[in-house]
Amino acid sequence: MTDVFHALADESRRQLLDRLFEKGGQSLNDLCQGFPMSRQAVAKHLGILEKANLVSVHWQGRTKLHYLNPLPLGDIVHRWVGKFEDARIAALTDFKDQIEEDQKPKQEKRRA
Amino acid sequence: MTDVFHALADESRRQLLDRLFEKGGQSLNDLCQGFPMSRQAVAKHLGILEKANLVSVHWQGRTKLHYLNPLPLGDIVHRWVGKFEDARIAALTDFKDQIEEDQKPKQEKRRA
């Protein structure tokens, strides 16, 4: 999970995913077009995305074709993020309780 | 968006969110319990979570109470991740096309 979040925590890598979202099967050189960094830098970013399993590759001769793999995102959304979605109401309730608590003009810690 | 992903790309910070999910309104000292690092280290992690707006704080006297704020996660999931979720079928199709292409025993780049 750390790998996935870390991979997504970079604008360049998110742009690479955008590019692969628009068109799958691009080579490293294809993906370098329009990026203000060297080919090796892009290759490193793609390596990080591969390690996070967000990008799958497929060799064809001497060219490495890259594809977006959306499965890890789905996993994270369903297994981890959903729980925090459920926390919305609980969080609001906590907040409300706390604010009411704070309204009391600082006497004792509420003894009632 | 980078801030949120970066904040989530750390196991300690995700554990802090878990703790706040279980129980909102904990102080820094509360959250330090059971963590194998110094209070200041935990404070830094909480600072990063605050900057990412994943944690909201509320001062009460000399103690700072922390609350989980699940809204940024929901935003990201709906605005950004959802699009890649939709890409599942497209990605599979790309892959299938590519594999079929590759089956051909390396002649020309398909001229038909």
Place this chain on the structure above:
DNA sequence: TTGACATGCAACTATATGGTTGCATAATAG
């Protein structure tokens, strides 16, 4: 006022990260 408690701020260290450059290797074209 004094002491204890909760937190913040600053300096420092070790390591990770994002970028660079140069060279090596493998596959295709002629």
Place this chain on the structure above:
DNA sequence: CTATTATGCAACCATATAGTTGCATGTCAA
């Protein structure tokens, strides 16, 4: 075979990060 193309590997550098420690500030209790 030779040249070109596509990629990989390794060294290097600047900065960011995660952790530490020490001290300062602000609040509560007596």
